[in-house]
Amino acid sequence: MGNRITTTLEALRQQGRKALVTYIVNGDPVPQATLVTMHAMVDAGVDIIELGVPFSDPMAEGPVIALGHERALANKTSLRSTLALVKQFRETNSTTPVVLMGYANPVERMGYAAFATQAQAAGVDGLLTVDLPPEEAEELNAELKAVGIENIFLLAPTTTDARASHIVSLAGGFLYYVSLKGVTGAGHLDVGSVATKLGHLRQLTSLPICVGFGIKDAESAKAIAASADGAVVGSLLVGRMGQLAGESAETIAAAVVELIKPIRAGLDELSG
Amino acid sequence: MSEVKQSAAVDYSQFPDARGHFGQYGGRFVSETLMPALDELEQMYNRLKDDPDFQQEFDRDLAHYVGRPSPLYYAERWSERLGGARIYLKREDLNHTGAHKVNNTIGQALLAKYSGKTRIIAETGAGQHGVASATVAARLGLKCEVYMGAEDVKRQSLNVYRMKLLGATVHAVESGSKTLKDAMNEAMRDWVTNVDDTFYIIGTVAGPHPYPQLVRDFQCVIGREAREQCLQQTGRLPDALVACVGGGSNAIGLFHPFLTDESVQIYGVEAGGYGVETGKHAAPLNDGIPGVLHGNRTYLMEDEDGQIIETHSVSAGLDYPGVGPEHAWLKDIGRANYVAINDDEAMEAFRTLTRVEGIMPALESSHALAYAAKLAPTMDKDQIIIVNLSGRGDKDILTVAAIDGIEV
Numbered sequence: 001m002g003n004r005i006t007t008t009l010e011a012l013r014q015q016g017r018k019a020l021v022t023y024i025v026n027g028d029p030v031p032q033a034t035l036v037t038m039h040a041m042v043d044a045g046v047d048i049i050e051l052g053v054p055f056s057d058p059m060a061e062g063p064v065i066a067l068g069h070e071r072a073l074a075n076k077t078s079l080r081s082t083l084a085l086v087k088q089f090r091e092t093n094s095t096t097p098v099v100l101m102g103y104a105n106p107v108e109r110m111g112y113a114a115f116a117t118q119a120q121a122a123g124v125d126g127l128l129t130v131d132l133p134p135e136e137a138e139e140l141n142a143e144l145k146a147v148g149i150e151n152i153f154l155l156a157p158t159t160t161d162a163r164a165s166h167i168v169s170l171a172g173g174f175l176y177y178v179s180l181k182g183v184t185g186a187g188h189l190d191v192g193s194v195a196t197k198l199g200h201l202r203q204l205t206s207l208p209i210c211v212g213f214g215i216k217d218a219e220s221a222k223a224i225a226a227s228a229d230g231a232v233v234g235s236l237l238v239g240r241m242g243q244l245a246g247e248s249a250e251t252i253a254a255a256v257v258e259l260i261k262p263i264r265a266g267l268d269e270l271s272g
Numbered sequence: 273m274s275e276v277k278q279s280a281a282v283d284y285s286q287f288p289d290a291r292g293h294f295g296q297y298g299g300r301f302v303s304e305t306l307m308p309a310l311d312e313l314e315q316m317y318n319r320l321k322d323d324p325d326f327q328q329e330f331d332r333d334l335a336h337y338v339g340r341p342s343p344l345y346y347a348e349r350w351s352e353r354l355g356g357a358r359i360y361l362k363r364e365d366l367n368h369t370g371a372h373k374v375n376n377t378i379g380q381a382l383l384a385k386y387s388g389k390t391r392i393i394a395e396t397g398a399g400q401h402g403v404a405s406a407t408v409a410a411r412l413g414l415k416c417e418v419y420m421g422a423e424d425v426k427r428q429s430l431n432v433y434r435m436k437l438l439g440a441t442v443h444a445v446e447s448g449s450k451t452l453k454d455a456m457n458e459a460m461r462d463w464v465t466n467v468d469d470t471f472y473i474i475g476t477v478a479g480p481h482p483y484p485q486l487v488r489d490f491q492c493v494i495g496r497e498a499r500e501q502c503l504q505q506t507g508r509l510p511d512a513l514v515a516c517v518g519g520g521s522n523a524i525g526l527f528h529p530f531l532t533d534e535s536v537q538i539y540g541v542e543a544g545g546y547g548v549e550t551g552k553h554a555a556p557l558n559d560g561i562p563g564v565l566h567g568n569r570t571y572l573m574e575d576e577d578g579q580i581i582e583t584h585s586v587s588a589g590l591d592y593p594g595v596g597p598e599h600a601w602l603k604d605i606g607r608a609n610y611v612a613i614n615d616d617e618a619m620e621a622f623r624t625l626t627r628v629e630g631i632m633p634a635l636e637s638s639h640a641l642a643y644a645a646k647l648a649p650t651m652d653k654d655q656i657i658i659v660n661l662s663g664r665g666d667k668d669i670l671t672v673a674a675i676d677g678i679e680v
């Protein structure tokens with residue numbers, strides 16, 4: 001098993017630690033900020049980076065991340081430039097898993113086989129396509145499997161048992177549990193119901209489960225991660241980065257690190 | 273020629289397949305949160321569509337509330353001027369609320385009622401679907417919220433006010449190009465947040481399965497009536513059908529009951545905007561490629577990176593970068609032809625029909641009329657064209673006046 005996602009999550013499990021997964025959008029708020037921020041996040045204790053591939057119609061995103069996509073597109077960011085960026089990241093980091101997160105159409109336009117080959121060559125470890133449920137993912141799954149890239153699937157509060165069983169049978173790397181009915185960055189997180197649902201999902205799968213949507217600070221990350229293997233933080237970072245569009249890459253990265261530190265510390269209080 | 277032959281052998285009643293596909297098009301491309309809601313809707317629809325009580329209730333509403341059947345009118349004076357085929361207009365403009373949209377909202381409102389959901393949401397471009405949704409919501413006493421691009425709110429202010437009078441809340445969507453596609457994004461975001469109590473009434477034959485199927489089924493009353501009326505009035509089938517295509521609901525409603533009539537030529541008319549060659553248009557079937565947007569795979573207007581590009585049409589109802597998946601499929605198998613009409617050609621048809629027949633068409637429908645005006649002179653006088661006059665033009669008066677430089 002050469003995949004960095006599995007290696008990383010397995011090592012964390014053995015250490016009794018929770019995974020911190022962070023999401024930023026490539027090219028947001030300025031193109032030069034992304035690479036610097038990725039390295040800074042790793043230094044600050046981020047375990048897995050979800051790199052957003054901007055799309056013109058990000059239907060699952062709340063206003064904060066949707067604006068991040070708009071800024072990135074205004075900076076001419078594309079799936080191709082995102083693959084180039086991952087390649088650059090890999091020049092000095094060969095261990096931190098990178099999951100691309102986005103929408104089906106840019107991948108569709110590149111072609112599934114071409115995407116798989118180029119993503120593998122760039123050093124991508126996983127792909128999460130928000131609008132590609134398992135029913136429509138067969139062809140892409142096969143291409144990703146052939147090159148050892150994990151297809152990360154979403155599970156939601158609305159997912160029935162029958163669907164969940166089917167999804168976990170196809171999933172690799174980890175499962176991404178959407179904590180609430182809503183868009184990214186929504187404000188109605190219910191920790192109790194997440195814990196209940198996760199307990200239920202654990203009976204269906206031994207794959208690690210990371211939880212995202214609506215995690216805003218150390219407190220909510222810690223509360224969620226008590227029942228999960230990891231917490232995903234996105235809107236919090238993208239919102240801050242958007243405020244710093246006129247600043248240097250280093251300033252932007254430093255601001256992101258400031259937000260991450262307490263969350264890392266909070267998660268580590270759960271260790272053991 | 274082999275393509276046409278192939279289409280003749282197709283059993284159109286078998287599409288979409290069980291997973292919502294029309295060939296490679298259609299399907300269900302949404303986030304996981306919505307998948308169970310779509311499964312539920314599909315199961316409910318499959319149960320109700322063959323339920324005689326449901327069908328009777330639908331037919332009764334269409335007859336007594338919408339005013340169906342709508343007339344098939346021989347536009348004799350206009351036909352004679354054009355000097356070719358006889359043109360018949362399917363008068364969907366005479367429906368309650370002024371367009372074909374209400375056929376679908378009546379049907380989906382019944383589904384909402386049966387599902388027990390208490391809140392309706394809808395997206396709208398020209399506002400006709402928003403008005404039709406607000407109308408059925410008012411009648412059922414349901415809360416209704418309509419998403420409309422900020423650009424469209426401006427150019428269709430009369431319809432915005434109509435929706436408000438009907439008790440709906442209208443949200444002006446400021447993201448992206450501020451038109452129909454952005455309204456649809458926002459409606460999807462609302463639905464994913466409020467999926468437990470909300471029924472999403474999609475206004476066209478696009479979106480995730482089963483929407484393209486159920487909207488088509490509700491709109492097929494147009495073609496069934498037109499076929500019967502044409503046989504009654506002329507003793508024969510038409511030679512050609514013409515309808516405008518944005519998402520394509522009025523077009524599929526007219527076309528579908530004729531698909532197996534091989535002698536009937538079918539023309540879907542897209543919005544050519546400033547001209548297909550300028551790139552500033554809304555004609556994905558003429559100048560797009562297959563991709564995934566808003567829950568289905570279909571022809572799209574996109575750039576080389578797969579980003580959806582901004583469209584242009586004088587008519588808000590056609591200003592959309594995608595198209596219903598069944599049209600994409602009918603194009604590929606060669607059963608229907610998809611052409612484009614530019615803004616100025618549509619404007620000319622708007623003026624002509626108003627002056628010559630005393631019927632003021634919607635700018636959307638004017639695209640179909642403009643193509644019929646090109647087609648008719650190439651045909652014989654004993655041939656017949658049916659044009660779907662999908663909506664009335666009252667809502668467009670301010671747009672037309674602005675083009676004329678007149679302040680109303």
